[in-house]
Amino acid sequence: MKPRICDFLPIPDLLKTEHVLCIQPHPDDLEIGAGGAVARMSRSGIKVTCLTVTNGSAGTKDPSVNQHDLIQTRQRETIKASGLLGINDLMWLGFADGGNLPYEEIRIGITRVIRKLKPSAVLVCDPWLPYEAHSDHIRTGKATAEAAFLAGMPYFCPSVIEEGFKPHDVDIIAFYYTAYPNTFIDVSETWKLKLAAIDCHTSQFPPDKGNLLKKYLTAKASEQAEKHNCEIVEALKVLSPGHLHIFEEAWQC
Numbered sequence: 286m287k288p289r290i291c292d293f294l295p296i297p298d299l300l301k302t303e304h305v306l307c308i309q310p311h312p313d314d315l316e317i318g319a320g321g322a323v324a325r326m327s328r329s330g331i332k333v334t335c336l337t338v339t340n341g342s343a344g345t346k347d348p349s350v351n352q353h354d355l356i357q358t359r360q361r362e363t364i365k366a367s368g369l370l371g372i373n374d375l376m377w378l379g380f381a382d383g384g385n386l387p388y389e390e391i392r393i394g395i396t397r398v399i400r401k402l403k404p405s406a407v408l409v410c411d412p413w414l415p416y417e418a419h420s421d422h423i424r425t426g427k428a429t430a431e432a433a434f435l436a437g438m439p440y441f442c443p444s445v446i447e448e449g450f451k452p453h454d455v456d457i458i459a460f461y462y463t464a465y466p467n468t469f470i471d472v473s474e475t476w477k478l479k480l481a482a483i484d485c486h487t488s489q490f491p492p493d494k495g496n497l498l499k500k501y502l503t504a505k506a507s508e509q510a511e512k513h514n515c516e517i518v519e520a521l522k523v524l525s526p527g528h529l530h531i532f533e534e535a536w537q538c
């Protein structure tokens with residue numbers, strides 16, 4: 286059998302971590318991508334923090350919507366949804382929404398939060414999702430992957446070290462919105478909470494759009510659960526940060 290890096294460097298168990306820093310490009314991504322798993326982790330006593338990279342200011346097709354009002358609305362929606370999932374620790378980087386994220390700045394911002402909070406795991410959208418067109422997602426996922434891999438090195442993002450935050454090694458990086466899942470988390474007991482959390486984002490999901498999304502998510506998660514002898518799962522890609530460099534078959538682990 287062909288040697289694979291995950292046979293030498295095992296896939297870690299996300300449900301046994303102590304503190305997970307969940308990172309989302311926009312308000313609502315975490316609920317859609319991993320709301321059930323997050324609620325399950327919170328219930329089991331794992332500390333959960335949510336960091337939102339953008340302020341959600343581009344989340345409308347209506348040019349008459351006031352962006353300042355929209356930002357406030359999306360913050361309120363996020364606080365309500367996070368409360369349902371058991372997340373009480375919310376942080377914001379506050380970058381403008383809409384596809385123009387400055388990569389180096391968000392990499393520094395995410396590294397600062399990792400070094401400040403010292404989470405054992407990081408959960409973010411998968412930047413290697415095929416056909417992902419939104420660069421906020423690609424840049425947030427890549428900057429987080431890079432920070433998770435390198436935040437323990439003192440010469441990576443040195444400006445953050447100069448601020449007084451020491452290097453910190455993360456043990457686990459997990460991705461939602463992934464095409465290459467390797468971990469299927471039974472979320473039968475928290476699925477309703479996930480759907481209710483999505484419903485909190487009324488500025489993004491009027492009933493028709495929200496119902497379509499929830500039906501799709503439920504059908505997909507039910508189909509994936511069949512192989513795992515449970516009712517419903519969320520599919521994640523879970524890796525050690527060490528998998529994130531030079532290993533050609535890491536995407537298959």
Ligand SMILES: [Zn+2]
Nearest residue numbers: 310311314422
């Ligand atoms: Zn998004």
